[in-house]
Amino acid sequence: MGITRLDRDDSGIGLIEIVVSIFLLGLLAISALPLIINGMTTSQRTATLSTASQLVSSELERVRALGAPLACGTVTALAGSAPVVTDTRGVQYQPTVSVGACPGSYPGTIAVSVRVTDASNGDELARAATSVLVEQP
Numbered sequence: 001m002g003i004t005r006l007d008r009d010d011s012g013i014g015l016i017e018i019v020v021s022i023f024l025l026g027l028l029a030i031s032a033l034p035l036i037i038n039g040m041t042t043s044q045r046t047a048t049l050s051t052a053s054q055l056v057s058s059e060l061e062r063v064r065a066l067g068a069p070l071a072c073g074t075v076t077a078l079a080g081s082a083p084v085v086t087d088t089r090g091v092q093y094q095p096t097v098s099v100g101a102c103p104g105s106y107p108g109t110i111a112v113s114v115r116v117t118d119a120s121n122g123d124e125l126a127r128a129a130t131s132v133l134v135e136q137p
Contacts, residue, residue, distance in 0.1 A: 002015065002124070003035060008012070012036075013031050021068050034039065044052070044089070045129050045137070047089070048089075048091055048124060048125060049094065049126065051087050051091070052116040052118075052125035052126035053084060053126045054095055055093055055116045055126070056095070056115075056126045056127065056128045057128070059076065059095050059097055059114040060112070060128060060130060061076065062124065063078060063097075063112055063130070063132060064105060064129055068133070068135070069134075069135035069136060070132060070133065070134045070135060070136075071135075071136045071137065072103070072106075072110065072134045072136070072137050073104035073133060073137070075099055075110050075132050076099045076102065076110070077097060078112070079097055079099040080096070080097060081094060081095070081096045081097075082094075082095040082097065082116045084104065084119050091117060091120075092118070092119035092120055092123065093116050093117070093118065094116065094117045094118075094119040095113065095114060095115070095116050096114070096115045096116075096117070097113070097114050098112070098113040098115070099111070099112050099113075100112070100115075102134070102137065103134065106135055106136055106137065107133060107134065107135045108133075108134060109131040109132060109133055110132050110134055111129060111130075111131055112129065112130050112132050113127065113128070113129040113130075114127065114128050114129075115127045
């Protein structure tokens with residue numbers, strides 16, 4: 001009758017399993033990293049475009065708030081750059097209002113265009129245009 005040894009010394013296997021599992025988790029994390037970075041970049045770009053669209057809308061609302069009847073000179077006085085607006089993330093926006101020529105006869109319409117650019121690099125972020133009814137010179 002031989003003596004069989006029932007208990008083996010497996011103390012090193014737990015450490016090897018832990019190292020392999022950390023390696024596999026690291027591979028998963030590295031593969032998911034580009035997806036996370038892309039999502040954050042897209043989120044930042046969407047927030048920038050949303051803010052620019054709100055600025056365009058507020059500038060057009062400023063034109064609407066002039067009331068009626070409008071004079072051509074009142075509308076053309078809005079043309080030019082508005083003050084630079086900085087959001088909470090530090091992005092600077094430059095709204096610009098462009099006004100077309102006064103009509104030859106009254107009542108008539110004037111084209112009004114609002115454009116918002118990134119103040120740091122000049123990229124256009126949002127644009128909108130409308131026509132405004134003017135009833136006097």
